[in-house]
Amino acid sequence: MSQSQPISVLVIGAGELGTAVLEGLAKHPELSSPNNRITLSVMIRAASIDGATTDPVKQRHNAYLRDKLGVSRFVPGDVGHDSVETLTAAFRPFDTIIGCAGFGDAFPAGTQLKISRAVLRSAADGGKKKRYLPWQWGMDYDAIGTGSAQDLFDEQLQVRALLRGGGSAEDEKIAAEAAVDWVIVSTGLFMSFLFRADFGVVDLPARTVRCLGTWDTEISVTTPxxxxxxxxxxxxxxxxxxxxxxxxxxxxxSYGRVADLVEERFGGPVAGEGFRRETWDREFLGQRLDEAPGDVMLKYRGCFAEGRGVAFDMANTVNKQRGIVLQDVRSYLGEMEI
Structure with missing residues (x-):
């Protein structure tokens, strides 16, 4: 990245992912360069900013972001409830905006669309080119398509359509006027999710591993x-x-590979030490979802069982292409204890 002009980066949200992104930015060679002119800011709710919050946990976290990661500015904002106009004004000064505020039950429906509209408008009326990485840290929603078992994914597709210049006539006009260089980063499932007992794939306390679909069905995973x-x-x-x-x-x-790695780490198929393997195929999951259509976990499982848009060829990943080594499932399991 050319450092001829200062680069201002705003990360939206400072939860698990937002903090991880700020850590990644703070440790990146571009920020340790002698010519570094990059500034880091983070958007959090006004009530969480120092001077407003008396919560010692939040105060310590803010101090970590400021003192250890070099965050120079805390921007007040509530992406779930602020208007498009309010967010547009907040985004206007920044060159790069990275969305880390999550989606789904954490925010009202349409929040990610609202954020993306505000980014486009801030570029269109501010006359400043922006780089935008929206909250798309998950599956290849284009491959999954609309109407999947997980209806939350449909909004992610609407965000993609908006960035590509689709949507309402007003959206199309703003997208055409906005100088926004967007990048959608599909990362697969958060690796920790694979080992959550309530998700059901790896239930370590119950010493059970389940496949979604078939044992050959694959899934991509990445740590925050x-x-x-x-x-x-x-x-x-x-x-x-x-x-x-x-x-x-x-x-x-594949889920079969996950089961093998779990047994390799925590005990193989020896009497009293093995892991039970259960199959949750598409038919079984479809029946369960019919019985409980509002169950969010069942919706996720149904999508992953389809095996479409949830597994990426490692050769096509940016990390492989750039020779950046990331943590794999075996290494992750090596850090876990039952």
Whole structure:
């Protein structure tokens, strides 16, 4: 990235992923360069900013962001409830905006669309070219398509359509006027999610591993820490990446491979030490979802069981292409304890 002009970066949200992205940015070689002119800012709710919050946990976290990661500015903002106009004004001064505020039940429906509209408007009326990495840290929603078992994914497709110049006539006009260089980074599932007992794939307390679909069905997984590493790499060293979807993955594994690795780490098929393997195929998951259509976990499982848009060829990932080593499932398991 050329340092002829200062580069101001805003990360939206300072939760698990937002903090990981800020860490990735702070540790990136571009920020340790003698010619560094990059500033880091983070958007959090006004009530969480120092001077407003009395919560010692939040105060310590803010101090970590400021003193250890070099965050120079805390921008007040509530992406779930602020208007498009308010967010547009907040985004206007920044060159690069990275969305890390999550989606789904954490925010009202349409929040990611609102954020993206505000980014486009801030570029259109501010006359300043922007780089934008929206909250798309997950699956290849284009491949999954609309009407999947997980209806939350449909909004992610609407964001993609908006950035590509689609939507309402007003959206099309703003997208045409806005100088926004967007990059969608598909990262697969957060690796930790694979080992959550309530998700159901790896239930360590019950010593059970389940496949979604078949044992040969694959899934891509990445740790939040590594998503932060790659978000920083793509934002600060885009090279030829522009207005496109790219892929990042720590590992792409079949459920059978996951079961093998779990047994390798925590005990193989020896009497009293093995792991039970259960199959949750598409038919079974479809029946369960019919019985409980509002169950969010079942919706996710149904999508992953389809195996479409949830597994990326490692050779096509930015990390492999740039020789950046990320944590794989075996290494992750090595850090876990039952």
């Amino acid at each position: 820490r590594d998503i932060g590493v790659m978000a920083a790499e793509i934002a600060l060293r885009p090279v030829s990446i522009s207005n496109q979807v790219v892929y990042v993955a720590g590992d792409t594994v």
